[in-house]
Amino acid sequence: MATGRTHRPATRSRGIPEATVARLPLYLRALTALSERSVPTVSSEELAAAAGVNSAKLRKDFSYLGSYGTRGVGYDVEYLVYQISRELGLTQDWPVVIVGIGNLGAALANYGGFASRGFRVAALIDADPAMAGKPVAGMPVQHTDDLEKIIEENGVSIGVIATPAGAAQQVSERLIAAGVTSILNFAPTVLSVPDGVDVRKVDLSIELQILAFHEQRKAGEETGGGAEAAGTPAEGTTGGASGTGAAPAAGRAGRRLRAQGRARG
Amino acid sequence: MATGRTHRPATRSRGIPEATVARLPLYLRALTALSERSVPTVSSEELAAAAGVNSAKLRKDFSYLGSYGTRGVGYDVEYLVYQISRELGLTQDWPVVIVGIGNLGAALANYGGFASRGFRVAALIDADPAMAGKPVAGMPVQHTDDLEKIIEENGVSIGVIATPAGAAQQVSERLIAAGVTSILNFAPTVLSVPDGVDVRKVDLSIELQILAFHEQRKAGEETGGGAEAAGTPAEGTTGGASGTGAAPAAGRAGRRLRAQGRARG
DNA sequence: GGTTGTGAACATATTCACAGCA
DNA sequence: TGCTGTGAATATGTTCACAACC
Numbered sequence: 001m002a003t004g005r006t007h008r009p010a011t012r013s014r015g016i017p018e019a020t021v022a023r024l025p026l027y028l029r030a031l032t033a034l035s036e037r038s039v040p041t042v043s044s045e046e047l048a049a050a051a052g053v054n055s056a057k058l059r060k061d062f063s064y065l066g067s068y069g070t071r072g073v074g075y076d077v078e079y080l081v082y083q084i085s086r087e088l089g090l091t092q093d094w095p096v097v098i099v100g101i102g103n104l105g106a107a108l109a110n111y112g113g114f115a116s117r118g119f120r121v122a123a124l125i126d127a128d129p130a131m132a133g134k135p136v137a138g139m140p141v142q143h144t145d146d147l148e149k150i151i152e153e154n155g156v157s158i159g160v161i162a163t164p165a166g167a168a169q170q171v172s173e174r175l176i177a178a179g180v181t182s183i184l185n186f187a188p189t190v191l192s193v194p195d196g197v198d199v200r201k202v203d204l205s206i207e208l209q210i211l212a213f214h215e216q217r218k219a220g221e222e223t224g225g226g227a228e229a230a231g232t233p234a235e236g237t238t239g240g241a242s243g244t245g246a247a248p249a250a251g252r253a254g255r256r257l258r259a260q261g262r263a264r265g
Numbered sequence: 266m267a268t269g270r271t272h273r274p275a276t277r278s279r280g281i282p283e284a285t286v287a288r289l290p291l292y293l294r295a296l297t298a299l300s301e302r303s304v305p306t307v308s309s310e311e312l313a314a315a316a317g318v319n320s321a322k323l324r325k326d327f328s329y330l331g332s333y334g335t336r337g338v339g340y341d342v343e344y345l346v347y348q349i350s351r352e353l354g355l356t357q358d359w360p361v362v363i364v365g366i367g368n369l370g371a372a373l374a375n376y377g378g379f380a381s382r383g384f385r386v387a388a389l390i391d392a393d394p395a396m397a398g399k400p401v402a403g404m405p406v407q408h409t410d411d412l413e414k415i416i417e418e419n420g421v422s423i424g425v426i427a428t429p430a431g432a433a434q435q436v437s438e439r440l441i442a443a444g445v446t447s448i449l450n451f452a453p454t455v456l457s458v459p460d461g462v463d464v465r466k467v468d469l470s471i472e473l474q475i476l477a478f479h480e481q482r483k484a485g486e487e488t489g490g491g492a493e494a495a496g497t498p499a500e501g502t503t504g505g506a507s508g509t510g511a512a513p514a515a516g517r518a519g520r521r522l523r524a525q526g527r528a529r530g
Numbered sequence: 531g532g533t534t535g536t537g538a539a540c541a542t543a544t545t546c547a548c549a550g551c552a
Numbered sequence: 553t554g555c556t557g558t559g560a561a562t563a564t565g566t567t568c569a570c571a572a573c574c
Contacts, residue, residue, distance in 0.1 A: 017542070017543070018542085018543095019542075019543055019544085020543090021475060021478050022471075022475055024474070024478070025468070025470070025471040025474040025475065026455075026471065028474070029453060029471075030455075043554090043555065043556090044555075044556070045555090050455065051455065052455035054544090054545080056544075056545055056546070056547095057543090057544065057545080059555095059556065059557065059558085060543090060544080060545090060557085060558075062556090062557085063556090063557055063558065067556080067557070069555080069556050069557080070551090070552065070555080070556075071550075071551045071552050071554080071555050071556045071557080072551070072552045072553075072554050072555045072556075073552070073554085073555070073556085074554095074555070074556085075556090087478070088474050088477055088478045088481075089477040089478055089480060089481030090474065090477060092481075094473075094477055094480070096473070102372070102375075103368065103371050103372030103375050103376075104369075104372040104376075106368050106372070107367070107368035107369040107371075107372045108469060110367075110368050111368075111369075111469055111470070113453055113468075113469060113470035114469075114470055114473065116470075117470055117473070117474060118477065119470070119473055119477075157480055158473065158476055158477070158480060160473075181480060181483060182476040182477075182479060182480045183476075184469075184472050184473060184476060188294060188378055190291075190295075190315065190316065190317035196483070198476055198479045198480070200472050200475060200476055202467055202469070202472060203290070203378075204373060204376055204378060204379075204449075204467070205290070205376070205378035205379060205381075205382055205384070206287075206290040206291065206294075207449050207465050207467060208359075208361070208379065208382070208384055208423065208425075208449060209289070209290040209293070209353050209355065209382060210286060210287055210290065210465060211423055211447040211448075211449060211463055211465055212353055212354040212355060212359055212383065212384075212423070212447075213286050213289070213352070213353045213354055214447060214463045215354060215359070215422055215423060215446060215447045215463070216353075216354030216357075218446060218461070282564070282565070283564085283565095284564075284565055284566090285565090308532090308533065308534090309533075309534070310533085319566090319567080321566075321567055321568070321569095322565090322566065322567080324533090324534065324535065324536085325535085325536075325565095325566080325567090327534090327535085328534090328535055328536065332534080332535070334533080334534050334535080335533080335534075335573090335574065336532080336533050336534045336535080336572070336573045336574050337531075337532050337533050337534075337573070337574040338532080338533070338534085338574065339532095339533070339534085340534090
């Protein structure tokens with residue numbers, strides 16, 4: 001990778017760690033809730049609990065953005081909402097297209113969480129001619145033939161792929177050729193994209209498989225030897241398991257891991 | 266946390282790193298595709314390309330499972346499929362309930378990727394009495410009143426929450442009380458759960474916000490100074506961006522980052 | 531020759547613990 | 553006194569590079 005520079009980002013500068021970026025939306029959500037309840041300020045401890053992380057991590061994350069808090073007091077909710085929104089680029093409006101209007105595509109189109117942030121569903125696109133014109137989420141579905149035109153006319157740079165796996169690569173190529181540079185991929189395939197294009201993927205079955213892995217551990221290990229790492233899930237980019245984590249410094253004594261009866265009826 | 270032991274898992278043992286666990290489903294998917302094409306063996310280089318990671322990472326990941334490859338040859342596809350399935354706990358059948366049969370819940374119920382792995386949708390549950398009895402994905406929706414009974418009778422330990430945010434915490438409590446120990450949460454809320462319960466979350470709007478962050482960088486930085494970290498996305502637990510990554514050792518010279526015209530249209 | 535498996539080097543992320551300031 | 557901001561310590565993850573082996 002070029003050089004490998006940018007080791008420590010000197011207080012307030014470019015180069016926010018990816019792990020931090022991935023948590024900013026979490027903080028933003030918690031802050032928005034506080035804002036709606038007209039809470040003026042919040043401590044790192046409280047906000048961390050609301051976001052499901054620990055306070056040291058939160059403070060370190062915020063330190064990459066700058067010094068937006070007040071010692072002895074906490075953070076100004078409104079101000080933080082603004083700063084994080086700006087950092088995430090949500091003060092501008094992002095037109096988004098959703099390609100593949102099956103069950104999932106329709107769910108995404110109806111999902112309120114998009115509009116409430118800086119996103120606007122500019123168009124719904126499907127390859128099925130029978131879908132064309134049909135309204136989904138109060139918006140007519142358009143045919144794939146017009147994909148390029150739609151992207152260009154709306155200045156879309158973010159595309160969501162909710163097609164079957166087989167169609168995803170081709171759709172991504174057309175999106176990219178038309179000007180899209182960020183893709184959220186729900187199709188269970190690896191997309192090959194040129195440099196400069198970001199792809200994030202969400203795969204429902206992968207998440208379940210990761211849960212199954214831990215679930216299996218719980219069932220098996222508790223009798224065996226270690227039993228230790230059993231309740232230690234991801235907390236990664238998307239993972240972010242909670243496991244009692246909401247309670248600030250509360251003892252993690254509890255454990256649990258009962259066999260849970262199970263049985264038939 | 267306890268002690269913090271288990272630093273280096275001595276060749277084949279417990280304690281597979283979380284990052285590795287999160288990639289196993291990816292490898293499994295690629296291997297399944299190879300298996301369907303009756304490919305007998307595959308090298309780390311080829312498999313890595315198919316899974317969208319690099320080969321060193323893949324080999325290291327596999328080394329945590331044991332030595333399942335043959336030097337000079339590669340990995341036996343069928344054997345690896347089995348070993349990874351077993352490691353993930355997919356050789357057994359996991360009954361799953363989906364709570365909240367809105368657009369998203371219906372999409373999940375119809376999602377073929379579940380059944381194809383070791384998962385079986387045991388029941389669909391919704392709080393709306395009008396939904397009760399209605400068939401979704403060939404299965405009658407059941408009312409929330411029967412949640413506990415359903416969990417117990419089917420021995421469900423994995424629950425999927427696709428309800429509105431407001432209902433999620435309460436649903437999770439009922440699921441857990443009835444015996445569920447792993448939850449996949451699609452509701453945009455932080456769930457507080459007791460120790461020993463795993464939660465993984467998928468938040469559509471968070472993924473988009475992360476994309477927006479990088480998108481903003483592309484638009485802004487390229488004229489400014491750095492311009493370096495621009496095309497360097499997540500590759501984290503869920504992120505896993507591709508960026509030319511599919512090509513094995515191909516030069517990452519290209520760059521791109523054109524301003525992309527944009528404009529109105 | 532070709533490819534795995536892995537120690538060692540490097541990079542990133544998290545947590546600790548406390549100085550510094552309101 | 554209470555809370556932030558951050559260096560230092562630790563933990564986790566990735567990549568390199570090569571010995572071991574087929």
